[in-house]
Amino acid sequence: MSAPVIDIRGLVTRFGSHLVHDGLDLSIPAGEVMALVGGSGSGKTTLLRQVIGLMRPQRGDIRVLGQPLFSGDLQADRVLRQRFGMLFQQGALFSALNVLENIAFPLRELRWLDRETIHDLVMIKLAMVELEPRHAWLMPAELSGGMVKRVALARALALEPELLLLDEPTAGLDPDRSAAFVSLIRRLRDQLGLSVVLVTHDIDTLSALATRVAVLGDRRILAEGTLDHVMKQDHPFIRSFFGAARHAGSAY
Incomplete structure (x- = not known):
């Protein structure tokens, strides 16, 4: 087992x-x-x-x-x-970063992906949570509650976790x-x-x-x-x- x-x-x-x-x-x-x-x-x-x-x-x-x-x-x-990835109750998005930067944050922490690859991966994650590419440039204050949850979920899935x-x-x-x-x-x-x-x-x-x-x-x-x-x-x-x-x- x-x-x-x-x-x-x-x-x-x-x-x-x-x-x-x-x-x-x-x-x-x-x-x-x-x-x-x-x-x-x-x-x-x-x-x-x-x-x-x-x-x-x-x-x-x-x-x-x-x-x-x-x-x-x-x-x-x-x-x-x-x-593993974590979705916090209120999303816990970085208020000074836009959607793309929030989702990219854990990818950039790896320090071995180039900017273009990170951008492409963020767009894939946005599509996974049913958001559009144009949403990548919004700031957290411009998002509805449901969109905050989806962006936070995309960030939690950024590193393709098992848990x-x-x-x-x-x-x-x-x-x-x-x-x-x-x-x-x-x-x-x-x-x-x-x-x-x-x-x-x-x-x-x-x-x-x-x-x-x-x-x-x-x-x-x-x-x-x-x-x-x-x-x-x-x-x-x-x-x-x-x-x-x-x-x-x-x-x-």
């Missing part, structure tokens, strides 16, 4: 006296779309930041794509980080734009063979995109598995979070 794309063992996270994760374990198989859900303060975004190396836990082991995330080898860590991480990918979008963005992510995941991990509080996004769900609560993973399996678990937060969908008789 191949190694999971993310394997977390004994994770402990603390902010001062506040314990966020206490011995958290989670294994995410390759090829899945794993949704992380949980109440406010459950540590789901913190967990995502730890998986991409922005935060280091107090204790525990994180392996991404079969490699230790904090190996101590700077070159190995750099190469590993090039194998894509999404923090609240549909936050701030109206229902139609949210559905269109979910459809785009699903299509790209199928075309590119991506493994995907997303944090979301939106049940529509979760049900349309996720193949598996992990529920964070009580400083650990409360339940993990298919959506149907997770919804059957008897825990107050799980009953509350999925209760509206159950009572509405939806297909979630």
Whole structure:
């Protein structure tokens, strides 16, 4: 069996006296779309930041794509980080750079691609997220919320990652734009063979995109598995979070 794309063992996270994760374990198989859900303060975004190396836990082991995330080898860590892409909740575009420059940023960091190649690759990424070449010259302040998400997604895919991480990918979008963005992510995941991990509080996004769900609560993973399996678990937060969908008789 191949190694999971993310394997977390004994994770402990603390902010001062506040314990966020206490011995958290989670294994995410390759090829899945794993949704992380949980109440406010459950540590789901913190967990995502730890998986991409922005935060280091107090204790525990994180392996991404079969490699230790904090190996101590700077070159190995750099190469590993090039194998995954991150879409932040608000896009996190550089406000002083136009769309082309934002998407080109990780490509330029490689320091071995010429300007013409970078330009061509950016145009390919724009087309992948269903934006036009003319959009390359817009500044972030000139973009709609949906376009910001698409540009940020193009940047996350710039280095052709194997793993894509999404923090609240549909936050701030109206229902139609949210559905269109979910459809785009699903299509790209199928075309590119991506493994995907997303944090979301939106049940529509979760049900349309996720193949598996992990529920964070009580400083650990409360339940993990298919959506149907997770919804059957008897825990107050799980009953509350999925209760509206159950009572509405939806297909979630």
